[in-house]
Amino acid sequence: MNKKRYNIAIVGATGAVGRKISSVLSERRFPVNILKLLASSNSIGKKILFNGKETVVELLTKDCFEGIDIALFSAGGSISKEFAPHAIKSGAVVIDNSSAFRNDDSVPLVIPEINPADIKFHRGIISNPNCTTAIMLTVLNSIYKYSRIEKIIVSSYQSVSGAGQNGIVELEDQIKCINDRKEPIISKFLYQIAYNVIPHIDSFTENGFTKEEMKMVDETRKILHDYKIRVSATCVRVPVISVHSMSVTVITEKNISVEKVRELLSNSDGVTVLDDVAKNIYPMPINSEGKFDCFAGRIRQDLVFKNAISMWICGDQLLKGAALNAVQIAELLIKNTNR
Amino acid sequence: MNKKRYNIAIVGATGAVGRKISSVLSERRFPVNILKLLASSNSIGKKILFNGKETVVELLTKDCFEGIDIALFSAGGSISKEFAPHAIKSGAVVIDNSSAFRNDDSVPLVIPEINPADIKFHRGIISNPNCTTAIMLTVLNSIYKYSRIEKIIVSSYQSVSGAGQNGIVELEDQIKCINDRKEPIISKFLYQIAYNVIPHIDSFTENGFTKEEMKMVDETRKILHDYKIRVSATCVRVPVISVHSMSVTVITEKNISVEKVRELLSNSDGVTVLDDVAKNIYPMPINSEGKFDCFAGRIRQDLVFKNAISMWICGDQLLKGAALNAVQIAELLIKNTNR
Numbered sequence: 001m002n003k004k005r006y007n008i009a010i011v012g013a014t015g016a017v018g019r020k021i022s023s024v025l026s027e028r029r030f031p032v033n034i035l036k037l038l039a040s041s042n043s044i045g046k047k048i049l050f051n052g053k054e055t056v057v058e059l060l061t062k063d064c065f066e067g068i069d070i071a072l073f074s075a076g077g078s079i080s081k082e083f084a085p086h087a088i089k090s091g092a093v094v095i096d097n098s099s100a101f102r103n104d105d106s107v108p109l110v111i112p113e114i115n116p117a118d119i120k121f122h123r124g125i126i127s128n129p130n131c132t133t134a135i136m137l138t139v140l141n142s143i144y145k146y147s148r149i150e151k152i153i154v155s156s157y158q159s160v161s162g163a164g165q166n167g168i169v170e171l172e173d174q175i176k177c178i179n180d181r182k183e184p185i186i187s188k189f190l191y192q193i194a195y196n197v198i199p200h201i202d203s204f205t206e207n208g209f210t211k212e213e214m215k216m217v218d219e220t221r222k223i224l225h226d227y228k229i230r231v232s233a234t235c236v237r238v239p240v241i242s243v244h245s246m247s248v249t250v251i252t253e254k255n256i257s258v259e260k261v262r263e264l265l266s267n268s269d270g271v272t273v274l275d276d277v278a279k280n281i282y283p284m285p286i287n288s289e290g291k292f293d294c295f296a297g298r299i300r301q302d303l304v305f306k307n308a309i310s311m312w313i314c315g316d317q318l319l320k321g322a323a324l325n326a327v328q329i330a331e332l333l334i335k336n337t338n339r
Numbered sequence: 340m341n342k343k344r345y346n347i348a349i350v351g352a353t354g355a356v357g358r359k360i361s362s363v364l365s366e367r368r369f370p371v372n373i374l375k376l377l378a379s380s381n382s383i384g385k386k387i388l389f390n391g392k393e394t395v396v397e398l399l400t401k402d403c404f405e406g407i408d409i410a411l412f413s414a415g416g417s418i419s420k421e422f423a424p425h426a427i428k429s430g431a432v433v434i435d436n437s438s439a440f441r442n443d444d445s446v447p448l449v450i451p452e453i454n455p456a457d458i459k460f461h462r463g464i465i466s467n468p469n470c471t472t473a474i475m476l477t478v479l480n481s482i483y484k485y486s487r488i489e490k491i492i493v494s495s496y497q498s499v500s501g502a503g504q505n506g507i508v509e510l511e512d513q514i515k516c517i518n519d520r521k522e523p524i525i526s527k528f529l530y531q532i533a534y535n536v537i538p539h540i541d542s543f544t545e546n547g548f549t550k551e552e553m554k555m556v557d558e559t560r561k562i563l564h565d566y567k568i569r570v571s572a573t574c575v576r577v578p579v580i581s582v583h584s585m586s587v588t589v590i591t592e593k594n595i596s597v598e599k600v601r602e603l604l605s606n607s608d609g610v611t612v613l614d615d616v617a618k619n620i621y622p623m624p625i626n627s628e629g630k631f632d633c634f635a636g637r638i639r640q641d642l643v644f645k646n647a648i649s650m651w652i653c654g655d656q657l658l659k660g661a662a663l664n665a666v667q668i669a670e671l672l673i674k675n676t677n678r
Binding site for chain 2: 151152153155157172175176179190191192195196197198199200204207208209217230231232234236238239240241245247249258277278280282283284285286297298299300301302303304305310312
């Protein structure tokens with residue numbers, strides 16, 4: 001892959017994440033030669049603007065990866081499982097945004113600010129982490145490096161676009177129905193999400209936690225290479241368009257002051273500290289949307305545990321939680337091969 | 340106060356909580372003789388339906404409590420501080436929904452299911468707890484009695500009506516503005532609440548926690564008579580009309596199984612267990628609104644701590660978090676004096 005410009009495929013190009021991938025590639029001036037936008041038959045012929053040029057969406061087939069250097073998959077686990085092998089066979093490296101391969105020991109799971117070296121061990125597939133995990137760990141990384149984190153308790157406030165473009169449409173349609181005093185239509189989510197919160201994302205596992213919550217446990221361990229760290233998560237859908245927020249308490253090995261945490265986070269790649277409560281400054285969806293960085297605020301000494309810090313984190317889950325991190329992995333890939 | 344029917348005053352009768360107080364008095368067939376609806380000059384002449392009869396709102400003055408047996412205050416701390424002494428002087432017992440007297444050692448802070456005996460020590464005022472604290476403790480009460488709770492970590496998802504009637508109007512107006520592609524008007528909350536979450540309720544204190552969060556610490560200790568229990572809270576406003584939700588982890592002295600917790604909660608006054616994840620059953624604002632009970636679900640063994648249970652709690656904060664609990668205190672008062 002030792003070239004100056006690369007042939008890129010986006011699988012699921014018309015989805016909420018797929019669209020963000022093409023715009024992030026453009027915004028970060030990724031050296032694209034050919035961009036192939038792939039989707040199911042429903043989306044064939046749709047046009048997406050890339051670098052000022054309309055690009056037509058093509059049908060995803062097993063033979064469509066011919067000549068592709070990097071294939072960014074974001075069309076769900078079953079599509080990844082079916083088509084990633086064909087992409088690899090054609091010589092592409094797959095960066096997969098689904099959960100299909102994340103727990104596979106032979107597949108690196110990478111946040112470029114945290115474990116960039118892991119991509120070297122790939123055998124054709126590199127997994128992009130779960131959105132909430134990616135945002136949380138990007139913020140916690142520098143604290144972890146300063147003083148190992150032993151325990152994390154997190155409750156999330158996850159936006160509807162985490163469920164894709166249909167999630168956005170459903171929230172907006174439901175709000176219109178309710179305003180017009182009509183019965184809201186429920187299809188993407190299990191229950192009405194307008195004016196509601198739903199403590200259920202992805203399916204339930206045997207221990208009573210959801211798969212979404214267990215991703216935060218398992219992926220945190222894999223990314224940090226620390227199988228002793230304990231994580232307990234409650235993942236909740238809220239009626240917000242994009243940006244995932246979370247209330248996080250971390251218990252560290254060493255004692256660490258609030259000032260030190262602010263200093264560490266301020267010097268972290270991909271993190272912006274928004275923390276001045278005297279001026280009512282803290283992260284929220286409305287000030288984090290569309291931003292590449294993850295945001296931390298409300299940093300305070302926890303009142304329950306020794307050596308513990310509580311904080312509030314926001315991040316655009318379509319960006320650092322998905323498209324941005326995937327493109328950053330692609331950047332790492334071409335940087336490693338160009339050297 | 341040894342009578343069959345009582346003269347009741349509601350201070351702040353036209354507010355979100357005040358309106359609920361009159362409807363709860365009616366629904367629970369409280370033995371009302373005269374109901375006096377009191378408010379500031381802005382609301383004079385408004386009519387509120389009580390037991391099928393229109394009752395006219397009167398001006399709150401220091402002399403208006405003549406002949407009143409119980410005065411239910413819900414018009415904010417400064418009104419309580421100014422007018423409660425006049426109500427007491429006129430011979431009324433004050434049940435105060437504001438935070439004005441909650442931390443006063445001489446004022447009982449009561450959840451009737453938990454510490455009913457405390458009302459006996461009142462000197463004219465009984466405080467009604469903070470909404471989130473009341474809902475959380477009503478659910479946790481039976482666990483605490485079975486095995487003392489040592490630590491509570493809670494993140495809340497609080498609805499806009501917690502900020503009063505204006506909170507509801509502001510959310511609905513902002514959503515209309517955004518749908519019409521107009522700039523939303525911000526007045527009650529510090530930031531846009533439509534399609535947003537705000538990690539800030541009440542003002543900040545020196546330790547970085549808000550007053551709302553510190554109420555959960557201080558009031559939990561006072562209600563449980565346990566000044567060793569440790570509580571850490573993150574209180575967050577979400578775009579929901581009514582019902583406060585919370586993600587709660589409790590660390591208990593003894594080990595306690597999920598089954599035992601379900602059994603304890605199922606037998607608790609004021610609590611309904613909605614917990615069958617195989618059937619996607621758990622509490623949410625849409626199924627808890629308008630209900631007297633508090634709801635618990637997603638009960639599971641926590642993954643981080645020994646002897647710890649995580650769960651999800653919902654409760655209508657205008658009811659158990661405010662009006663219902665206040666009326667229950669009034670019921671206790673007349674029961675005690677009638678015996």
